[in-house]
Amino acid sequence: MNKKLVYETLYLVWMGLLPLLASGFLGYYALANPSFFTTFSLLGSVVFWICAALIMGLALCPTTFFALFTGYVYGFSGLLPLILAYSAASAVGYFLAKKFGATALLSRVPSSFLANVRSSSFSWVFLARLSPIFPFAITNAIMAFVGVPFRAFITAGTLGMLPRTFLAVFTGISASSWALLFARPELVRWQDVISVLLLIVSAVGMYLLGRRSMR
Template sequence: MPKNRRIILETLYLLWMGALPVLSSVLLGYFALSNPTFFTEFSPTEYVLFWVSAVFIMGLALCPTTFFAMFTGFVWGWTGLWPLIIAYAIASLLGYFLARKMKGDALIELIRVKFKAGDFLANVQAQSFAWVFLARLSPIFPFAITNALMAFLGVPLRQFFVGGTLGMLPRTLIALWTGTQAASWANLLNHPEMLRWQDVASLGMLFISVIGMFVLVKRKA
């Protein structure tokens, strides 16, 4: 395949991973508002099928993971924590392997040459566990895009999986707790002050991740 076409396809793939979750979260939220008991009346088989579907929903960037965690907290409370963590971890693997199929060589080479980011990319590869952990911790790095970029850079699977799973826990717990505190989606939307403490916590995680990334860059230098 011509290099320019590969760059276009790989860029479109990243755009898919970033834009589609916004639309799907609106649709899922609307459905939850319109059918408040739909998910709570699942049979055991339907419950398992839902979480199997959740792997693909998150792994294919059909819904933001933070929104999905809030949704889980609202519907099932803390009983949804372990299924959510397991589905999240498997979804990250799905996104990782899909991106490995895409390869991303042309896009990474473009970034390396166009933006003279060779040293930075080498830094990420050399300290991949820490970078994956901090990227997952930061609220500004979308789940699916992080999957793709780390796979494009050739981050080892074990470091990607362990670092990513540990990094996502604080964000997931905060989002899940927020969902458990909402009497209804409508109440949450009508009372945005319920999200303020989460915003403060998100800023704290962002601060930690930025400082950590700065330290990693300086360490490589």
Template sequence: MGLLPFISSLALGYLAVSNPSFFLNLSLSQQVLFWISTVFVMGLALCPTTFLAMFVGYIWGFQGIWPLIVAYSLASILGFGMAKLWKGHAMIRWIKRTKKGAQFLSNVQAQSFSWVFLARLSPIFPFAITNAMMSFLGVSFLDFCLAGMIGMLPRTALAVWTGTQAKSWEYLLHHPESFSWQDGASLVLLVLSGLGMYFLARRQVKA
């Protein structure tokens, strides 16, 4: 689970630095094939979504954000649907084994839109795992799609902006001080997400 994303990130980073014109000169059919591939790459957790967003920003700038959003949404649906096939009954039984766990499950199901939004907003929640967890917890498909798309916009835009500002992947790796503004924004998203989840978890679900 960790090795494949690491290898794919290295491969994309190397291609972006060594031959960016390769991606800029793709034909229309090749571009369509590329974006279809990204759906499966993200949906199957083969590459970190944040890294892919940085890659898109580095190659295409903000022009690439719209196909990225579409690919991101389709990848979410793919992961959500695959998790539905696995059902996750064992995890649900494990959560329900205590009264607090059962209340938490009811809370998530009753306020699914807010939970999905905050999970997507936070930069620390892994994309594929969040897809599976929300499916296992019984979040509605509509809430998952809408809240997920809204929640992922700030962090995706931030990652794309980071890619547009980078002179090269080597500069990003060897000059972490250049991330000061982005890191601050990521921290704000993390704090907002954590506080939101805390207040949601404390809210009593109305019968």
């Protein structure tokens, strides 16, 4: 088997699985020490959000989990720095994937489809970010692999993340505790409905875009 293909595949697996492991540590620490994160000085807060961007950009924590954490700890006051951290994390993931490359994987994707993604990059990135099922880090890597322009990637990605981010932050605010949030998901059923709607919009949009490459 092509060694480069194996390395590229393992890279995507790392981007998908490692955040799940790291989020357990963050969640446990937030449960045990919630006040720790609200006592930072201005400099401490800046350092914290820079670290958050690096952690998410390097796929050390899922962005949705971090949004829940932000809502729980900071409320809506954490929304703006979270969005800025998301954008910075996107850039980290994008350039890391660019440096890594994925020639072996891309050779197995139809050239017409790749051309379609590049020509409609803004729409593809926006719809991928909108969908709740596309992992943040994997989307960063794939869009960089395909050759999506950085400006379109950042702009569309930030806009596409806004509904999911707001929803996750609001869910974190609504939970009186992490335990309640995860033990009684029936308390946030309306958020589930919105998530499904976002998924449908994303799926339909991608289907329509994908049809262009088949013509």
